[in-house]
Amino acid sequence: MTAGDQTDTLPLANVLIVDDQDAKRLALAAALEGLGQNVVLASSGREALRLLLGQEFAVILLDVRMPGMDGFETAALIRSRPQTETTPIIFVTAHDRAEADMLGGYSLGAVDFIFSPVQAEVLRAKVGVFVDLHLKTLTVQAHERRLRELEARAAQAAQDRLRREGERERRAAQREMRKLSSAVEQAADPIFITDRAGRFEYVNPAFEAMTGYARAEVLGQHVSLLWPDDEVVARMEAVWVGLLQGEPYRGEVRHRRRDGSFYHKEKTLTPIRDERGRITHVVSTGRDISDRKRIEAQLVALNASLEVRVQERTAQLEDVNTELEAFAHSISHDLRTPLRHVASFADLLRRDVETHGLPPAVVRRVGIIQDSARRMDHLISGLLEFARTGRQNLRFQPVPLAAVVDEVVGQLAHEEGGRPVDWVVGELPVVHGDLTALRQVVTNLLSNALKYSRPRERIRIEVWGETRGGEQVVHVRDNGVGFNMAYQDKLFGVFQRLHSPDAFEGSGIGLSNVKRIVARHGGRVWAEGREGEGATFSFSLPCPPGGGEAGAAVPEAERVG
Template sequence: MTNHLADDRSAWQGGDVASGERSDDRPGRSRSACGNVFDVIGHPAVILDPGHGIVAANRAVEKAAGLTEAEMVGRKCYEIFHGKGVTAPPAGCPMERLLVSNRMETVEMEMEAFGGIFLVSCTPVFDEAGHLDKVIHIATDITDRKRAEQALRESEERCRIVADYSADWDFWLAPDGGLLYVSLACRDITGYSREEFLADPGLNARIVHPDDRPLIERHNEEALRSAHPLSLEFRIVTREGEVRWVTHVCQPVFGSGGEFRGRRASNRDITNLKRVEAENRRLNAELERRVAERTAQLEAANRELESFSYSVSHDLRAPLRHVAGFTNILLEDCGEQLDETGQDCLMRVARATRRMEELIDALLNLSRYTRKEMAFEPVDLSAMAREIAAELAKADPARTVTFAIREGLTVHGDAGLLRVVMENLLGNAWKYTGRVAAATIEFGREERAGKVVYFVRDNGAGFDMAYAGKLFSAFQRLHGSDEFEGTGIGLATVRRIIGRHGGEVWADAAPERGATFSFTLPNGNSGRPQ
């Protein structure tokens, strides 16, 4: 059988096996040329007998299979192309199809032995009697093409998923205005399906709210002239008749070669956002109305306060001056005629009168600090504290007090009002350390819970924290006037000024263990509070 197959190959290539001489006729030369062409075909090619046996194999098969032609001749083609363990034609074998159809069959197959996917073509060759004599089997490697096709399909699938599962209503218009694509979200936003839009491109324009159609027409005209993205907001009317707002963005689309491919548009439902904006406008209008009403009330209260201050300043001072004047006359002209008790009574009246004048002055100052227009500027609290400390020491040179003032504490605020704060806090510390032999007063800054806190600390009389709630109210005192002088207005003044700066003030203390007054200026480093 081997010799017979060899004779077939030799005869097919144009040799004369019987005589050993090459024929010089034209058919012989043609067959020889065909044999040479067969060998140099770049694709693996074999000639088969009707039983799948290999009659001849070209060089491409030898290279792919790692076998010589002599090693392959007589073996089944599926052993060579699909592996040694294969004992029957694989499913879909084009040779098997050809044996049934008697015509050329072409299929795509994976050839395990060659490690790829091939386009296999089997072409029948018939003898003079019309019987199937040979089959030309050519396998074209299409592995790279199939991988590229698979990568393209996967890429297209990713793009489709991204587009179809977008929450926005997206579409692609061809250069002639026809719809090429509509995303699935169109139904959620408009109530119409993708199929309805593709079947009826005019639906895009018809669902626009009638009042917004001129806007869309101008936008479309501009889009035809623009090479840049364009956007706008407009209303649509859904299938159910609901009016919804969408924000629309469109831009030109160009192919990889720079050719114009139409325009891509994206519509996002912003109905809820529009409702929130409308509600915010309503609330802002209501807030502005209330602010205007409140401002008018405050202006009226300020006018009443000014009127009250004028009354205090003029109407109350006059009787007090009379009381003080007549008390002094009695003491000077009639003091010798009074016994010790009478003189003591007049002295008490005089002190009460002075006390009342001090309270009136304190009230007027409190009112003035509340109404004073604030001018924000950089304020060096450290330098201010040093000045106040020097003034306190000069006023009472007999005392020995140690001041510890941290340098570089600069804030932004009203210099005049902040000086009142520092004078009150440092003045209180000076006053309540009056009975301490080694008095110390500290002014500094520290971080507490992420906030900058300024403080004035002393080692003086202190107080019981159970009564701390009264500290910052007018005329509330935790010490009797016979122990420490004062009007009870100072800390109320401090609270109002710090409050006007947007801050807070509080105290920590213990009886006979000193006190710490702390305050914040949250807008102190960033300018005027809003």
């Protein structure tokens, strides 16, 4: 890049010509006009030094021989100033003094020499080199200044951005702090903060309301102010040791209010660390559980009272059971003995009547006595069976109802003496219960259906099961005489009958036993029917917990006997 290339972007370079002779100064200036730079003239060394104080020069053309202060003296002063110690100096001297002057000039830091008479082309070439160097230096300095300005602007922009971000974060933090502070202040549960030594530094209004202490009363006080006795003191001191080791605490603590009353608190103590990880504070949060503790104490007392009452009631029930056992024994032995006598003598009397040929009315009366005795015996047997049903222990296990129904159907078919009965058996579940008791339920329901269907020319009895609403339900439907739904509440009562004993045999105990057994299994019984159109008796048992084998359905099968 030449000096002329810099005129559009950089200021003109200053070239200083120092010579005491006007003609030589002007000649040198004329020779440098072609460079297009700013040429400054000085007639003495002192004037040159004055000019150097106010301007920066690309190169100095300095005459060696000048009166008063020669070029060497001037060069020495120029080099002594930090501002000009690197400014290039070209000495102008005569040929005859070249060797002596060059020795002294180079020792003073001269960069070159020009000999008189001066050749314009040589002068311009030498000065042009230093002008170009100066302009390039200015360019580099300008670039450096620009770079520093850009760096400064970028740094300022980054600083401004960081300041804005910091301000936003500070405002956000302030908002969060205000929100947290408001939440803590308005919290319904008591909150307090202590230093690591356990001295109160903050309490919220809920703390004041619960403890009765005003904020000003507790700030600076130790938290043991709330500990009611030595036991709590020892316990909380151990807790505090753990807190200072970074271990949070959660538990129930009994505290003391300002008025001396006590309250129970479910609380959490959490150690707070600073940016260096050092535990500096402890924050306590919790809630009043005094009502719950009071209720728990009442429940404990109530349970103790109930335990006593249960024991008393158990003793009473044992007495009642003992009395029932005695009553059953009395029925079995004391009542049946005279009944057997009545039946035996009635049989003897009937034989005498048949032997002596007494009137038919007497025969009929003797038959009534015999039937009544048999019916009384059946009633006693049913009553004993009903009592045993309520006392027997149940052994729960998976019970396949399909197999039970098959067994009972076979027994009943044998008892019917070959009379055709259509047994229609659908899918039946495997239930969870006592095998013996459930066999009795199935037997009573199927025999009941068979008994009340005997007036039909063709008997049809259906049995099937289903699972619904967490229950396993079994249905038994017959095409018998049915019943009036208005009296369905009497079906499962003890000794309750909807038909006369002359029409259908039985003691009225069977369905009562069904209801009692199913109830002991946690189930229920019900019936639906219409007079002359048959009836459907149903019972349900709870589904076994977890499913498993109990509850599996048996494939459907239809049997016609």
